Amino acid sequence: MTPEATLARFREYMVGPTRFMNLMSCFELGIIDELRKNPGLTAAKLGEAVGAKSDAVEQLLQLLVKEEFLAYDPGSGGYSLDALAAVESADLERVLAMMDLVKVCILRQIFYLTESVRAGTVVGLKELYGFDGTLFEAVAEHRDLRESWGRCMDAGTARVDPWFFENVDIPAGSRVLDLAGNTGLGAILAYRLKESPGLRVTTFDLPEKEEECLRNFREHGLAEQCSFIGGDVFDKVPEGFDVVLVKHFLTLFDKSEVVKILANVHKALNVGGQVNVLVPVFQDDVREFDSRSVDFYPAFFLGCAMGQGGPQKLSTWQACLEESGFEMTKVTVEDPAAIPADSLPLQAVLCATKTA
Amino acid sequence: MTPEATLARFREYMVGPTRFMNLMSCFELGIIDELRKNPGLTAAKLGEAVGAKSDAVEQLLQLLVKEEFLAYDPGSGGYSLDALAAVESADLERVLAMMDLVKVCILRQIFYLTESVRAGTVVGLKELYGFDGTLFEAVAEHRDLRESWGRCMDAGTARVDPWFFENVDIPAGSRVLDLAGNTGLGAILAYRLKESPGLRVTTFDLPEKEEECLRNFREHGLAEQCSFIGGDVFDKVPEGFDVVLVKHFLTLFDKSEVVKILANVHKALNVGGQVNVLVPVFQDDVREFDSRSVDFYPAFFLGCAMGQGGPQKLSTWQACLEESGFEMTKVTVEDPAAIPADSLPLQAVLCATKTA
Numbered sequence: 001m002t003p004e005a006t007l008a009r010f011r012e013y014m015v016g017p018t019r020f021m022n023l024m025s026c027f028e029l030g031i032i033d034e035l036r037k038n039p040g041l042t043a044a045k046l047g048e049a050v051g052a053k054s055d056a057v058e059q060l061l062q063l064l065v066k067e068e069f070l071a072y073d074p075g076s077g078g079y080s081l082d083a084l085a086a087v088e089s090a091d092l093e094r095v096l097a098m099m100d101l102v103k104v105c106i107l108r109q110i111f112y113l114t115e116s117v118r119a120g121t122v123v124g125l126k127e128l129y130g131f132d133g134t135l136f137e138a139v140a141e142h143r144d145l146r147e148s149w150g151r152c153m154d155a156g157t158a159r160v161d162p163w164f165f166e167n168v169d170i171p172a173g174s175r176v177l178d179l180a181g182n183t184g185l186g187a188i189l190a191y192r193l194k195e196s197p198g199l200r201v202t203t204f205d206l207p208e209k210e211e212e213c214l215r216n217f218r219e220h221g222l223a224e225q226c227s228f229i230g231g232d233v234f235d236k237v238p239e240g241f242d243v244v245l246v247k248h249f250l251t252l253f254d255k256s257e258v259v260k261i262l263a264n265v266h267k268a269l270n271v272g273g274q275v276n277v278l279v280p281v282f283q284d285d286v287r288e289f290d291s292r293s294v295d296f297y298p299a300f301f302l303g304c305a306m307g308q309g310g311p312q313k314l315s316t317w318q319a320c321l322e323e324s325g326f327e328m329t330k331v332t333v334e335d336p337a338a339i340p341a342d343s344l345p346l347q348a349v350l351c352a353t354k355t356a
Numbered sequence: 357m358t359p360e361a362t363l364a365r366f367r368e369y370m371v372g373p374t375r376f377m378n379l380m381s382c383f384e385l386g387i388i389d390e391l392r393k394n395p396g397l398t399a400a401k402l403g404e405a406v407g408a409k410s411d412a413v414e415q416l417l418q419l420l421v422k423e424e425f426l427a428y429d430p431g432s433g434g435y436s437l438d439a440l441a442a443v444e445s446a447d448l449e450r451v452l453a454m455m456d457l458v459k460v461c462i463l464r465q466i467f468y469l470t471e472s473v474r475a476g477t478v479v480g481l482k483e484l485y486g487f488d489g490t491l492f493e494a495v496a497e498h499r500d501l502r503e504s505w506g507r508c509m510d511a512g513t514a515r516v517d518p519w520f521f522e523n524v525d526i527p528a529g530s531r532v533l534d535l536a537g538n539t540g541l542g543a544i545l546a547y548r549l550k551e552s553p554g555l556r557v558t559t560f561d562l563p564e565k566e567e568e569c570l571r572n573f574r575e576h577g578l579a580e581q582c583s584f585i586g587g588d589v590f591d592k593v594p595e596g597f598d599v600v601l602v603k604h605f606l607t608l609f610d611k612s613e614v615v616k617i618l619a620n621v622h623k624a625l626n627v628g629g630q631v632n633v634l635v636p637v638f639q640d641d642v643r644e645f646d647s648r649s650v651d652f653y654p655a656f657f658l659g660c661a662m663g664q665g666g667p668q669k670l671s672t673w674q675a676c677l678e679e680s681g682f683e684m685t686k687v688t689v690e691d692p693a694a695i696p697a698d699s700l701p702l703q704a705v706l707c708a709t710k711t712a
Binding site (some may be wrong): 001002003004005006007008009010011013014015016017018019020021022023024025028029051052053055056057059060062063065066067068069072074082083084086087088091095098099102103106107108110111113114117118120254255256282284285286287291292294295296297298299300301302303308310340341342343344 | 357358359360361362363364365366367369370371372373374375376377378379380381384385407408409411412413415416418419421422423424425428430438439440442443444447451454455458459462463464466467469470473474476610611612638640642643647648650651652653654655656657658659664666696697698699700
């Protein structure tokens with residue numbers, strides 16, 4: 001890469017925050033909805049419709065015209081949807097949920113990335129919310145974070161969990177443990193999506209999740225098939241299970257912690273027991289197409305969510321499993337061409353067995 | 357553009373804030389300096405050197421390797437400068453000054469862009485600093501903003517002002533007024549760069565600038581050639597000048613205000629008098645190469661600096677001058693190929709004459 005190309009690339013980085021909020025603001029102000037209903041409105045009419053000065057509306061629309069998201073007719077001075085007109089509403093909803101997450105859970109917090117890396121904690125949550133802890137703890141107390149995070153997680157889980165269950169083998173009659181299974185939705189999905197005869201699924205998480213988890217099981221008519229055990233994965237994982245699921249969890253921790261968790265899983269399983277892990281991955285050579293996680297997850301986990309963690313290369317996840325005593329049986333990575341073009345993570349399912 | 361291409365483009369927008377701070381943080385932590393001194397360091401060694409956990413350092417470096425800014429050697433686990441090695445230190449210094457501006461003056465404030473557009477004020481300064489007013493007023497009270505802003509402005513002015521004076525004609529013996537000339541540096545530059553015999557330059561700005569401005573003239577040995585007049589451009593512009601310079605100023609205001617200012621300039625000039633305006637511009641068709649200002653300036657002026665203003669299309673700036681009574685004589689736009697690849701604004705010099 002020439003110095004000129006490098007400097008031009010720096011420019012792309014510099015405009016990241018303004019470009020993001022300029023686009024977001026056009027949706028927040030209602031400009032896009034207004035143009036969907038009334039194509040051809042001028043900046044003056046749009047300003048009246050959305051309660052903003054037409055000068056400001058005109059400024060914000062330049063970027064969307066440049067991107068070909070909108071079209072501008074110099075003759076009439078009117079704006080209309082261009083590329084945006086062809087985007088399905090379900091796709092746009094998913095994109096806007098993710099953009100809201102970027103705004104609410106990242107944009108201000110990430111200012112403190114360097115301090116967060118030095119401290120190993122999320123300094124941005126402390127500075128902005130007076131909160132000591134992780135984003136996943138903060139959502140319990142702060143409604144803005146909870147709503148933004150929840151909306152996005154629901155959309156992500158709806159895509160990824162069915163794909164995960166397609167790629168794991170759970171033999172009939174298995175006793176399944178959903179590690180760090182929160183309030184039981186993973187257990188319910190395991191039961192519903194696998195439809196293995198005689199399956200019994202147990203959610204394992206901190207004791208304070210028990211009440212809501214059991215209520216969820218009852219409401220889904222699965223009080224007989226699903227159960228809850230309270231505890232801490234860093235202390236001890238319950239014994240007597242054939243299959244352990246570890247979804248959306250290991251990426252929260254640095255490698256040394258990941259190995260501790262997996263070693264506890266290994267200790268709890270009988271020989272022949274399986275662990276199935278769902279994690280986001282980097283390609284081993286990050287310059288290969290398509291390492292899309294790289295642009296987002298390291299800064300997100302370090303600066304906004306945990307103060308540690310993040311995706312790992314596939315070889316690193318495998319090494320963590322092997323170091324914990326497991327033997328790999330299957331690795332499946334999402335095909336970038338098979339997930340929506342706006343989606344950031346490339347997930348992997350790693351299946352491994354306790355052989356001795 | 358296909359819906360897939362549009363969704364992929366949205367993804368680029370979503371990763372703007374994390375990508376920006378990930379890169380910034382590698383400089384702030386001192387990782388880049390360390391690799392310049394000690395090529396081939398592993399993440400573990402880098403972590404020790406910069407006081408951060410090696411896991412976190414490894415996470416942040418993925419993006420820079422993907423971008424080819426850095427190289428990674430899987431054999432040794434060592435990192436070294438790749439494309440960054442060939443960037444001149446003066447270029448990197450300019451880039452880092454701009455990145456610091458993006459971080460300090462924009463990243464958190466821009467969260468409130470939508471509210472700022474609705475209010476017509478910089479809501480982010482109020483929310484984050486308890487400050488009512490513009491960025492240019494806030495820098496007087498807040499050192500972090502002042503240092504970040506000042507460093508970047510000095511770099512920008514050093515590039516742009518000499519280019520401005522190359523493109524304006526100031527006849528020998530002219531009496532020149534530097535409108536909104538702050539503390540006199542523009543007047544000093546006009547005197548030094550034009551070297552017109554018998555030139556006299558007056559800075560016009562708010563009365564509270566007088567003391568510092570006159571001190572600057574004395575320190576540059578120009579107390580005889582340069583003077584100061586206090587006042588407000590929205591009230592009245594001083595009479596008796598042949599040439600008025602308006603640099604780095606009109607872009608702070610919405611069009612109606614721009615016309616008010618220019619009308620006051622027109623009123624003050626004698627027939628035959630000239631106005632020379634320096635402003636950032638959009639291309640008239642923003643989809644044309646190279647409308648680089650579009651990604652940055654609207655959101656910056658609306659959300660972080662003024663709550664109004666921003667660059668205009670060249671035809672809009674011309675229309676403002678003509679509406680104020682001027683006749684255009686010359687328009688010069690910066691050649692994108694002639695400015696550094698990382699630079700955002702494309703500036704224009706508009707020269708016009710009072711003909712009646």
